Amino acid sequence: MAGSTSKIAVIGLGSMGLGMARSLLRAGHEVSGYDVTAVAIAALAEAGGRAGTSPADAAADAQIVAVVVVNAAQTEAVLFAADGIVPAMAPGGVVISCATMAPAAAKALGARCAEQGVLYLDAPMSGGAVRAGSGELTFMASGTDEAFAAARPALDAMAGKVYELGDEAGIGASFKIVNQLLAGVHIAAACEAITFASKLGLDIAKVYEVITASAGNSWMFENRVPHILDGDYAPKSAVNIFTKDLGIVSDIGRAETFPLPIAASALQMFLMTAAAGMGRDDDSSPARLIAQITGIDLPPAKTA
Structure with missing residues (x-):
């Protein structure tokens, strides 16, 4: 099917899904x-797509449906609610499930889809809105050979890299949750570092320039600190995403009796930021929380 035209639905048209x-x-x-x-x-x-009036309407006779919602509960509702997509899809169609969720939830959703004759690809992704729009996302995917084959036309258009990580749902979710542990910790560390630099009286724009050329840099530091420098907290990815994802990390760690002290500290930073009213703001907002607590000055936040 690669290179041919397919009928594809995207459920969830936020910054990632629309891209x-x-x-x-x-x-x-x-x-x-x-x-x-x-x-x-x-x-x-x-952009030239057809606007559906419900998930079922959008997915009517679709060969492939990408579900790009926030969590497992929303994914379940989109799939199986009264106006859900599973009964509406073309026979033998495939669901590409993109939400970050616990591995056990991905397994359960995959099993329910299989019971109803629908293929399921556990395929959380990484890369942000820019790469979503350019078709260069990284997918951490697992599922049957049939699911990968059915999803290939969409993956070829949306992905720069597709990791085929196993033959059952839940493996892709596990890889993504490791990624989110690191992503959350790195964002929290970036916010702490740039506000610490401000406390030391440094020009934080110059700090950004120096650190991004030094060993202390990270992808998240390089990507998120410009939001702080610009005072732009419009959500490219929201604080609440990381209260959810690091919460999943914490739940798994507790269930496995596995200590995760650094992830736990990052989770608390995001929770405090959400409690301060910034849960729907950009995930670089912990820097604003630290600034408020310590009395330092950051570039003023832009107003909508």
Whole structure:
């Protein structure tokens, strides 16, 4: 099927899902989509996709459906609710499940799809909105050979790299949760470091320049600190994403009697930021929390 036109639906048209839909359209696929917000649906229509009136309507006769929602509960609802996608899909179709969730939840969803004759690819992704829009995401995927084959036309359009990590759902989710442990810790560390630099009286723009050319740099430092320098806390990825994802990490650690002290500290930083009213703001907002607590000055936050 690679290189041919497929009928593909994208459910969840946030910054990631909309970018993925645009990449699919650019590759020549017939794309429909659904989101709970009218603005997102309008953006898909403007890009050339078909705006569905419900998940089921968007997925009607689709060969592939990418589910790009926040968590396992939303994924379950999109798949199996009264207006869900599973009964509406084309026979033999495949669900590409992209939400970060606990491995056990991915396994359970995969089993339910199999019971109803639908293939399921456990395929959380990484790369951010820019790479979603350019078709260069990294997918950490697991599922049957049949699921990979059925999903290939969409993956070819959306991904720069697809890791095929195993033959059953839950493995991809496990890889993604390790990634999110590191991502959350690195963001928290970046926020702590740049505010510490401000406390020392340093020019934080110059700190950014120096650190990004030094051994202390990380992808998250390089990507998120510009949000702080610009005072731009419009959510590219929200604080609440990391209260969820690091919460999953914490739950798994507790269940496995495995200590995760650094991840736990990062989780507390995101929880404090959410409790201070910034849960829906950009995940670089822990820097603002630290600034408020310590009385340091950061570039003023832009207002909408």
